[in-house]
Amino acid sequence: MRPNFGSFPFTDENGTVWLAFVDRGIRKRGRVVVCAHGITRQGRDFDALGQSLSADFQTIQIDVAGRGRSGWLADKTAYTFDTYLRHVHGLMDYRGIAALDWVGTSMGGIMGMLLAAEEDSPVKRLVLNDVGPFISGAALAGIGEYIGANPRFPNQQAACDYLRKIHAGFGDLTDADWSDMTIHSVTREADGGYVLHYDPAIGDPFKQAVGDVDLWAVYERIKCPVLVLRGAESEVLGAETAREMTRRGPQAELVEFEGCGHAPALMDEAQIKVVHEWLAQGIEDEEDEAADATARG
Numbered sequence: 373m374r375p376n377f378g379s380f381p382f383t384d385e386n387g388t389v390w391l392a393f394v395d396r397g398i399r400k401r402g403r404v405v406v407c408a409h410g411i412t413r414q415g416r417d418f419d420a421l422g423q424s425l426s427a428d429f430q431t432i433q434i435d436v437a438g439r440g441r442s443g444w445l446a447d448k449t450a451y452t453f454d455t456y457l458r459h460v461h462g463l464m465d466y467r468g469i470a471a472l473d474w475v476g477t478s479m480g481g482i483m484g485m486l487l488a489a490e491e492d493s494p495v496k497r498l499v500l501n502d503v504g505p506f507i508s509g510a511a512l513a514g515i516g517e518y519i520g521a522n523p524r525f526p527n528q529q530a531a532c533d534y535l536r537k538i539h540a541g542f543g544d545l546t547d548a549d550w551s552d553m554t555i556h557s558v559t560r561e562a563d564g565g566y567v568l569h570y571d572p573a574i575g576d577p578f579k580q581a582v583g584d585v586d587l588w589a590v591y592e593r594i595k596c597p598v599l600v601l602r603g604a605e606s607e608v609l610g611a612e613t614a615r616e617m618t619r620r621g622p623q624a625e626l627v628e629f630e631g632c633g634h635a636p637a638l639m640d641e642a643q644i645k646v647v648h649e650w651l652a653q654g655i656e657d658e659e660d661e662a663a664d665a666t667a668r669g
Contacts, residue, residue: 392441397426408480414440502635505591520575543632598624605633
């Protein structure tokens with residue numbers, strides 16, 4: 373289904389920022405799937421997944437502030453999860469969304485956990501792609517090595533080579549996948565060169581020593597069903613943390629993908645099928661339960 377490109381203004385004490393998204397499909401069964409990307413990425417990473425999901429769901433691929441087509445924040449210290457969650461609620465108000473399913477990769481998964489842990493959360497089903505409630509400082513330091521570096525490239529091929537290197541954990545993608553990803557990951561400057569399509573200031577927190585992230589208390593407040601996806605070679609979502617997620621809190625289902633690390637790109641058919649079928653089955657289960665309740669009533 374052909375995507376629609378939208379944006380809306382969000383105003384708070386930090387001023388006004390325009391927030392962009394890609395909207396696919398028709399809202400069915402009262403539910404929307406929101407896809408949220410990793411820290412240096414943008415919503416178009418979910419094009420293949422969104423195209424598949426749009427057969428059954430309205431799917432919205434967001435560009436978090438400072439990335440992709442969304443505006444950059446004037447206050448660089450405001451690149452925080454509190455800000456991002458306010459923006460998500462602003463999107464829900466703008467699009468009239470009362471309930472949603474959430475697919476989040478890395479940073480987008482943390483956003484999903486925080487949203488799902490809210491009182492009266494709108495999240496009905498949560499997919500966490502290679503992220504969990506514990507991330508070691510060493511893993512974060514590895515990410516911090518390239519965030520905020522602000523490299524320049526003479527052409528798109530050089531940018532593609534760079535992305536293949538720093539995102540090798542995405543897995544064995546095709547040349548076409550890498551090319552398409554590159555197109556949406558860079559922007560052209562006046563002199564003809566290219567830079568990455570995000571505000572380098574998002575990397576400012578990594579300029580200082582970064583410790584472990586422990587969100588187990590958040591995770592254990594989540595009540596909705598959770599699916600955890602893990603790259604078998606991931607250092608960001610450790611194997612033991614992933615297994616612990618199946619035992620604690622919402623007792624997530626766990627699927628591991630061989631041949632990738634941080635994070636599975638969700639671009640190949642096998643990975644897309646896992647996500648699509650899990651979300652669709654959840655809707656069917658809820659409808660069956662509602663029908664049973666009606667019959668008993």
